[in-house]
Amino acid sequence: MPTIDCHVHTWDWLGFTRGGEGPAYWDRCRAWAEQLDVTYVVSCPKPIGRRPGEEPDPGFLHAANQETFDFVRQMKGRAIGLCYVNPRYQESAFAEMEEWIGRRGFVGLKLLTGVHCNDPLLDPIVDWCAQRRVPICQHTWNKANGNGPNESTPMMLAELARRHPDATLVMYHTGGDFVYGAKAARGLDNVYCDIGGADAVDGVLEHLVEHVGADHVVFGSDLPGRSLTSQLSKVHGARLSDAQKEQILHGNMARILAARNP
Amino acid sequence: MNTSNTSLSELFDVNCAVGEWPFRRVPCNTIDRLLDRMDRLGIRRAALSRLENVFFKDCLVGNRELAALITPHPGRFFPLYTVNPAFPGWDVDLDICVDELGLAAGRGGIRLYPSYHAYPLDGPQAAALLERAQALNVPVVATARLEDERTHHWLVKVPAVPHDQLAAAIAAHQAVRWVIAGLRAPQIRVVWRALQQQRAAARARVLFDLSLVQGPIDECRLLVEAVGAERLAFGTNLPLTAPESPALALAHSDLPAQTVAAIGGGNAARHLGAGGTARPEP
Numbered sequence: 001m002p003t004i005d006c007h008v009h010t011w012d013w014l015g016f017t018r019g020g021e022g023p024a025y026w027d028r029c030r031a032w033a034e035q036l037d038v039t040y041v042v043s044c045p046k047p048i049g050r051r052p053g054e055e056p057d058p059g060f061l062h063a064a065n066q067e068t069f070d071f072v073r074q075m076k077g078r079a080i081g082l083c084y085v086n087p088r089y090q091e092s093a094f095a096e097m098e099e100w101i102g103r104r105g106f107v108g109l110k111l112l113t114g115v116h117c118n119d120p121l122l123d124p125i126v127d128w129c130a131q132r133r134v135p136i137c138q139h140t141w142n143k144a145n146g147n148g149p150n151e152s153t154p155m156m157l158a159e160l161a162r163r164h165p166d167a168t169l170v171m172y173h174t175g176g177d178f179v180y181g182a183k184a185a186r187g188l189d190n191v192y193c194d195i196g197g198a199d200a201v202d203g204v205l206e207h208l209v210e211h212v213g214a215d216h217v218v219f220g221s222d223l224p225g226r227s228l229t230s231q232l233s234k235v236h237g238a239r240l241s242d243a244q245k246e247q248i249l250h251g252n253m254a255r256i257l258a259a260r261n262p
Numbered sequence: 263m264n265t266s267n268t269s270l271s272e273l274f275d276v277n278c279a280v281g282e283w284p285f286r287r288v289p290c291n292t293i294d295r296l297l298d299r300m301d302r303l304g305i306r307r308a309a310l311s312r313l314e315n316v317f318f319k320d321c322l323v324g325n326r327e328l329a330a331l332i333t334p335h336p337g338r339f340f341p342l343y344t345v346n347p348a349f350p351g352w353d354v355d356l357d358i359c360v361d362e363l364g365l366a367a368g369r370g371g372i373r374l375y376p377s378y379h380a381y382p383l384d385g386p387q388a389a390a391l392l393e394r395a396q397a398l399n400v401p402v403v404a405t406a407r408l409e410d411e412r413t414h415h416w417l418v419k420v421p422a423v424p425h426d427q428l429a430a431a432i433a434a435h436q437a438v439r440w441v442i443a444g445l446r447a448p449q450i451r452v453v454w455r456a457l458q459q460q461r462a463a464a465r466a467r468v469l470f471d472l473s474l475v476q477g478p479i480d481e482c483r484l485l486v487e488a489v490g491a492e493r494l495a496f497g498t499n500l501p502l503t504a505p506e507s508p509a510l511a512l513a514h515s516d517l518p519a520q521t522v523a524a525i526g527g528g529n530a531a532r533h534l535g536a537g538g539t540a541r542p543e544p
Contacts, residue, residue: 028479035514143412144419177413179286199410199476200504203289223479229514230476233506239289 001037001246004253005228006137007172007196007220008040008079010071011048025224026074032228033078040075040223041253043082043110043137044068056114058092061085065100080257081106082137086114087121094128101134101262108135108170108260117152118159126160130167132262137194142175154184161188168256170218173197178204182211189216192252196220200230205238205248214244218253270513273305274527275505276534277403277443277471277497280331281313281324285415290501293331297338299500303509306527308339309403309441309534311373313501315344316408322355329363340536341365342373342403347391348381356394368535371401371441376427377420378408384430392435400439401534404428407444407474408502425449429456432466439533440468443497447475447485454489469533471497472508472525482515482525491521495530 008029033040046052047063054060061084068081083100085093100106109129115121117138129136140154141147154175161169167190174181174193178201185191193212195205196219208217221231235245280296282288290296300308310332312324321344332339343359345352356372359365365372372395376383383404395402407422414420422444432440432453445453450470457463470493475481485494496512498505512522530536 032479141412144414144416145412176410198413199474200507201409201413202501202504203287206289207286222477224477226477227479227481227511229510230507233504233510236510237504237506 001249003036003038003219003232003249004041004257005038005196005221005223006041006170006218006253007194008042008223009225010042010044010067011046011224023074026071029223030075030078033075036228036232038078038228040079041082041107041137041220042068042071042075042079043084044071045084045110045112056084056086056112058089061089061092061096065096065106068106069100069104082108082110084110084112085125087111087119087125088114090121090124093125097125097128101132107257108137111136111138113139113148113150113152115150116156118156122160123163126164126167130164133168133259134262135168135170135192135256135260137170137172139172140175140181141173142177142180154181157191158184158188161191165190168192168259170194170256172220173222174208178208182208185216186211192216192218192256194218194220195234195248196231197222197226200233200237202237205234206240209238209240209244214240214247215252217248218256219249270509270522270526271304272523272527273303273496273509274530274536275300275305275308275498275500276441276469276495276530277405277473278308278500279311279313280328280501283313283502284317285418288501293335296500297335299505300338303505305498305505307337307531307536308498308500309342309371309530309536310339311342311344311403315373316375316378319349321346321349322358325355325359325363340534341370343370344373344375345391346375346379346381347387348379352391353394356391360398365398365400367399371403371534374402374404375408376404376423378405383423383427384434388431389434392431392438396435396437399535401441402438403441403443404431405443406449408499422449425452425456428453429460429462432468433457433460433462436462436465436467438467439535440466441471441495441497441533442468443471444474444499445470447478447481450475450485451488454493467533469493469495469529471495471499472511473497473499473503475511476507480515482511483517486517486521486525491517491524492529494525495533496526
């Protein structure tokens with residue numbers, strides 16, 4: 001079954017492939033994409049040479065987006081890019097979006113932990129994306145041991161979604177806990193729940209589908225921290241119909257991407 | 263994507279439980295549902311404990327339930343009786359497991375939940391139990407983690423068993439046949455390195471299960487390089503975790519068929535002393 005993986009990163013953040021950052025990891029990504037018939041939607045949360053946790057300032061962000069562009073080219077049709085911005089730097093954000101989404105083919109926006117996603121700083125950025133029907137992929141978690149600084153929760157994303165009903169929002173990780181994220185996303189037609197990252201917990205995808213519908217769940221892996229096999233097992237092991245699984249693995253994200261008018 | 267790799271036809275799950283979980287409904291909460299899931303994935307045998315014993319004070323209650331549950335299904339389960347060495351009378355309860363429930367070499371093992379039962383695995387209480395396990399010649403499955411700590415219930419936050427405790431206990435009880443369940447790939451490496459530094463790696467009788475090895479990419483191949491295929495075993499962490507995860511990881515690992523077969527079942531059968539092959543019930 002062809003799959004669109006809406007949540008992939010360019011960096012080998014722990015040197016998992018032994019090649020560290022860059023080509024060795026990218027080669028393995030391409031091999032897995034070919035083996036499992038996957039297309040990656042990819043972003044770069046930390047460009048090569050920068051430290052994890054470093055403030056994503058304009059220089060950092062531009063380097064990150066250039067790295068995403070290079071990754072996409074290396075994947076030879078197996079990847080499409082997301083533009084990473086920090087709403088704290090508005091001028092940079094619009095310049096990056098105009099360049100990478102407007103002119104160089106990136107398919108959406110990636111937001112991480114620059115600010116909480118219910119911050120008004122996001123409003124003009126979300127409006128820009130909504131006008132072009134470009135999806136916004138926002139990292140969310142609800143950690144029992146406490147979120148990090150400016151790390152958004154599903155409830156914050158729900159607040160943003162209500163404020164911008166015309167925007168298409170992908171709730172990355174669905175809060176890391178589908179039981180929690182499902183309740184936050186329920187009833188929000190412009191929110192799509194990404195199942196990437198976290199363990200393949202048995203039975204919780206069915207819970208998520210019951211709350212938001214199979215037409216509002218999208219597959220993501222969170223490579224490289226998670227393996228494709230562990231994340232695909234969430235779908236393959238779930239008590240869902242083949243049609244629902246196709247929606248999650250491919251159909252929903254394909255529909256979101258087809259609606260773009262950049 | 264499927265698990266139809268022929269090397270995976272005789273899976274032995276070293277990390278399985280049956281029962282209810284306090285925080286949500288789990289799909290495989292009964293023995294029949296568990297067997298159905300096992301058959302669909304080609305899991306022929308499972309080392310099984312009673313999930314309720316994670317929270318029961320009197321684990322003998324859950325152990326008796328476990329024995330009753332598996333009796334109608336000979337050959338499918340290798341019982342793991344839960345023992346809490348910090349609870350009064352654990353030694354008498356262990357005697358009951360031996361005398362009444364049939365715990366013996368090749369016929370079962372001991373399951374430990376050190377974090378949930380709040381004792382250090384490298385402390386004197388655990389040491390007393392590990393000496394009994396060694397004397398009985400039964401394997402010990404030590405649970406390092408059941409769930410991602412970030413997703414725990416707000417009132418029940420249970421840390422994973424620390425790496426240094428795992429390594430110290432394994433090094434101090436090298437005659438015990440250990441299964442360490444629920445470690446991530448990087449954590450397996452850390453424990454293994456600690457055993458190497460303590461010059462205990464070569465003699466340690468330990469298997470690491472794959473249930474929560476859910477990344478990074480190429481996790482199985484990289485772990486084989488790090489600790490050796492003979493130290494790894496298929497495990498599911500059912501009913502909390504999807505068993506398809508380790509099955510798919512092995513099926514797509516690009517490891518030689520012989521290696522996949524060893525990790526999938528051969529290592530477990532040999533290590534637990536549970537020889538013989540069980541077939542699904544008609």
